[in-house]
Amino acid sequence: xxxxxxxxxxxxxxxxxxxxxxxxxxxxxxxxxxxxxxxxxxxxxxxxxxxxxxxxxxxxxxxxxxxxxxxxxxxxxxxxxxxxxxxxxxxxxxxxxxxxxxxxxxxxxxxxxxxxxx
Amino acid sequence: xxxxxxxxxxxxxxxxxxxxxxxxxxxxxxxxxxxxxxxxxxxxxxxxxxxxxxxxxxxxxxxxxxxxxxxxxxxxxxxxxxxxxxxxxxxxxxxxxxxxxxxxxxxxxxxxxxxxxxxxxxxxxxxxxxxxxxxxxxxx
Amino acid sequence: xxxxxxxxxxxxxxxxxxxxxxxxxxxxxxxxxxxxxxxxxxxxxxxxxxxxxxxxxxxxxxxxxxxxxxxxxxxxxxxxxxxxxxxxxxxxxxxxxxxxxxxxxxxxxxxxxxxxxxxxxxxxxxxxxxxxxxxxxxxxxxxxxxxxxxxxxxxxxxxxxxxxxxxxxxxxxxxxxxxxxxxxxxxxxxxxxxxxxxxxxxxxxxxxxxxxxxxxxxxxxxxxxxxxxxxxxxxxxxxxxxxxxxxxxxxxxxxxxxxxxxxxxxxxxxxxxxxxxxxxxxxxxxxxxxxxxxxxxxxxxxxxxxxxxxxxxxxxxxxxxxxxxxxxxxxxxxxxxxxxxxxxxxxxxxxxxxxxxxxxxxxxxxxxxxxxxxxxxxxxxxxxxxxxxxxxxxxxxxxxxxxxxxxxxxxxxxxxxxxxxxxxxxxxxxxxxxxxxxxxxxxxxxxxxxxxxxxxxxxxxxxxxxxxxxxxxxxxxxxxxxxxxxxxxxxxxxxxxxxxxxxxxxxxxxxxxxxxxxxx
Numbered sequence: 116x117x118x119x120x121x122x123x124x125x126x127x128x129x130x131x132x133x134x135x136x137x138x139x140x141x142x143x144x145x146x147x148x149x150x151x152x153x154x155x156x157x158x159x160x161x162x163x164x165x166x167x168x169x170x171x172x173x174x175x176x177x178x179x180x181x182x183x184x185x186x187x188x189x190x191x192x193x194x195x196x197x198x199x200x201x202x203x204x205x206x207x208x209x210x211x212x213x214x215x216x217x218x219x220x221x222x223x224x225x226x227x228x229x230x231x232x233x
Numbered sequence: 234x235x236x237x238x239x240x241x242x243x244x245x246x247x248x249x250x251x252x253x254x255x256x257x258x259x260x261x262x263x264x265x266x267x268x269x270x271x272x273x274x275x276x277x278x279x280x281x282x283x284x285x286x287x288x289x290x291x292x293x294x295x296x297x298x299x300x301x302x303x304x305x306x307x308x309x310x311x312x313x314x315x316x317x318x319x320x321x322x323x324x325x326x327x328x329x330x331x332x333x334x335x336x337x338x339x340x341x342x343x344x345x346x347x348x349x350x351x352x353x354x355x356x357x358x359x360x361x362x363x364x365x366x367x368x369x370x371x372x373x
Numbered sequence: 374x375x376x377x378x379x380x381x382x383x384x385x386x387x388x389x390x391x392x393x394x395x396x397x398x399x400x401x402x403x404x405x406x407x408x409x410x411x412x413x414x415x416x417x418x419x420x421x422x423x424x425x426x427x428x429x430x431x432x433x434x435x436x437x438x439x440x441x442x443x444x445x446x447x448x449x450x451x452x453x454x455x456x457x458x459x460x461x462x463x464x465x466x467x468x469x470x471x472x473x474x475x476x477x478x479x480x481x482x483x484x485x486x487x488x489x490x491x492x493x494x495x496x497x498x499x500x501x502x503x504x505x506x507x508x509x510x511x512x513x514x515x516x517x518x519x520x521x522x523x524x525x526x527x528x529x530x531x532x533x534x535x536x537x538x539x540x541x542x543x544x545x546x547x548x549x550x551x552x553x554x555x556x557x558x559x560x561x562x563x564x565x566x567x568x569x570x571x572x573x574x575x576x577x578x579x580x581x582x583x584x585x586x587x588x589x590x591x592x593x594x595x596x597x598x599x600x601x602x603x604x605x606x607x608x609x610x611x612x613x614x615x616x617x618x619x620x621x622x623x624x625x626x627x628x629x630x631x632x633x634x635x636x637x638x639x640x641x642x643x644x645x646x647x648x649x650x651x652x653x654x655x656x657x658x659x660x661x662x663x664x665x666x667x668x669x670x671x672x673x674x675x676x677x678x679x680x681x682x683x684x685x686x687x688x689x690x691x692x693x694x695x696x697x698x699x700x701x702x703x704x705x706x707x708x709x710x711x712x713x714x715x716x717x718x719x720x721x722x723x724x725x726x727x728x729x730x731x732x733x734x735x736x737x738x739x740x741x742x743x744x745x746x747x748x749x750x751x752x753x754x755x756x757x758x759x760x761x762x763x764x765x766x767x768x769x770x771x772x773x774x775x776x777x778x779x780x781x782x783x784x785x786x787x788x789x790x791x792x793x794x795x796x797x798x799x800x801x802x803x804x805x806x807x808x809x810x811x812x813x814x815x816x817x818x819x820x821x822x823x824x825x826x827x828x829x830x831x832x833x834x835x836x837x838x839x840x841x842x843x844x845x846x847x848x849x850x851x852x853x854x855x856x857x858x859x860x861x862x863x864x865x866x867x868x869x870x871x872x873x874x875x876x877x878x879x880x881x882x883x884x885x886x887x888x889x890x891x892x893x
Binding site: 254255256257258259260261263264265266267268269270271272273274275277278279281282283284285286287288 | 599602603604606607610611638639692695696699702703705708711712713714715716717718719720721722723725726728729730732733735736764768772776779783854855856
Binding site: 147148149150151152153160163164165166167168169171172175176187190191194197198201202204205208209212213 | 540581609610613614617657661665666668669670671672673674675676677678679681685686724727728731732734735738739746747749750751753754757803805806809814815817818819821822823826835872875876
């Protein structure tokens with residue numbers, strides 16, 4: 116049943132693509148051309164609205180950066196208590212180890228810095 | 234529900250969640266299905282590509298051909314061309330453009346052009362070796 | 374991380390020994406790289422035997438352009454590389470013969486028995502290094518010549534390269550952090566990215582240049598010009614897809630074969646594949662930007678570095694990478710070939726379909742939006758991208774999600790076991806830390822907090838520590854799987870690493886303790 120449904124969807128997609136593609140093509144010579152991925156010689160690019168493209172690229176990246184920043188700020192404000200607890204936990208983990216080795220020579224702390232993770 | 238029972242439930246849920254990777258042959262069927270999808274995509278591409286004309290592929294900026302490669306310089310042993318059909322542009326094979334225009338080239342082969350191509354067109358002798366041009370847009 | 378983990382690790386006593394996985398990492402990697410050279414040679418032979426192209430028609434004019442200089446340089450360097458590789462292979466054989474002779478040296482009296490292990494160590498250590506150097510030298514000699522064409526493209530378009538670096542860099546960072554739990558080392562990701570930039574792109578460009586030079590000779594049929602032009606362009610796109618995807622997949626294969634300890638599942642496979650794809654996309658973008666007039670650059674940038682950034686190339690090689698990652702846990706050879714082959718087929722088929730269908734759709738894109746150029750660019754290009762490579766993007770995202778969920782479940786079990794395993798285990802991972810380690814969001818917020826308080830050094834230490842803990846747990850999970858192999862590192866070593874990093878206290882420890890004292 117699931118396979119049948121998937122087959123129907125695939126064939127519908129194939130038919131739609133075929134209809135879209137095999138329709139009459141307009142001889143638009145100055146039309147802006149899309150990207151090609153075959154790495155061959157460059158295709159005619161045509162006249163694209165370059166200002167729009169540049170602005171849109173910048174806008175998309177600005178939106179992405181802004182959204183990431185906002186999400187982080189929201190997450191920080193919402194789970195401040197949890198982060199405080201986590202911070203205390205991590206501090207406890209490290210200080211436990213420090214107090215454990217406090218009995219050993221102090222020099223061990225400095226020596227340990229040299230055993231960096233490869 | 235006691236704490237231990239909750240933990241047991243969590244562990245059961247975890248066990249079910251990584252079920253796809255716990256089996257003896259994880260992901261084999263999935264990758265086979267994905268490969269089949271790729272095959273379908275390739276078939277679609279072949280069908281589409283063989284049944285429609287390609288988009289005109291010409292470099293955006295081509296250096297002008299050297300001036301000594303003009304129409305008059307074809308080798309003298311070139312046999313005379315048969316009468317070309319009237320709807321072919323007259324400079325189709327003899328006048329190579331000096332600079333490929335970027336704007337007014339057809340993007341598709343005109344459908345009525347090539348079928349009327351004469352079938353007994355004599356084979357041209359090989360072109361004289363073009364002197365090395367700076368590569369179209371390529372880095373050198 | 375050790376490149377040469379000696380011998381087979383003894384299996385845990387309560388489990389029968391796992392299936393032996395052949396350790397042919399370096400040999401197989403060299404074989405993969407040799408196929409690239411063989412493919413190049415085939416292209417050269419096809420070119421030499423191709424019939425001459427006699428039509429000056431504009432549609433085949435592009436097949437007659439002379440060889441670009443970087444291509445000529447590549448051809449020369451490849452031959453040089455083959456000679457260097459042969460010499461290094463001979464040196465390798467000699468060194469190996471000398472090493473086996475040294476270890477097989479007869480031991481006479483008992484007095485020298487104690488000195489023998491030391492002598493053997495000395496005798497094999499240096500030859501082992503030379504062995505390694507020769508092996509990597511062979512890999513480099515066979516592979517680096519392909520980097521000439523991308524280097525030429527990148528070098529002569531430096532402003533364009535700089536323009537694309539932020540976007541590609543951000544995407545690479547995203548790919549790196551998509552590994553929510555255990556992450557592979559950064560240098561491995563960068564190696565994949567570098568392969569995509571230089572070798573994947575280079576191999577593709579070289580083979581495409583070959584096809585451009587011999588394709589029309591074989592396939593242009595003056596008797597049926599229209600059909601044969603269609604055939605040539607079909608084969609051109611197919612050739613482009615096959616060589617590009619195989620060039621990228623070769624990189625994934627080499628990294629997988631050499632660093633199986635780190636590429637341990639579909640998640641790492643997808644991530645390595647995505648990195649290779651991002652590199653290839655960068656080279657291709659700069660390559661195209663170099664060809665078109667500078668006034669057309671914004672549109673190309675929009676197409677390739679904004680809309681298509683995580684789509685075309687990344688999707689295809691991510692699927693190929695997923696196949697390799699899945700193959701890690703498949704003991705049967707047939708299963709491994711199915712997994713890898715499925716990924717490769719998807720990559721090639723997707724690339725081919727994207728090329729062909731995108732070009733055809735593009736012709737009618739103007740009509741979709743009543744010839745409104747702005748809408749056609751802003752909506753039409755994304756729509757075309759979705760139609761052509763949307764399925765493949767969805768597939769790799771789904772595989773990634775599935776792999777991450779499996780990792781989370783396996784890690785949960787392993788972390789609980791580690792925390793509960795008595796004093797030695799409890800030292801590496803304490804009970805309260807388990808929930809923190811299993812929650813990527815909490816870890817991210819903690820990292821930012823520590824960054825603000827202790828600076829970059831503190832952040833780095835925290836990240837290293839938690840990654841060591843996650844690595845310990847992940848390898849513990851792996852040890853229990855079907856198909857567990859000898860690339861899983863020793864448990865005790867990993868645990869000691871964690872304890873080392875914890876016991877350091879280091880820069881964050883010394884600054885945290887005074888802070889706590891300050892609070893109390």
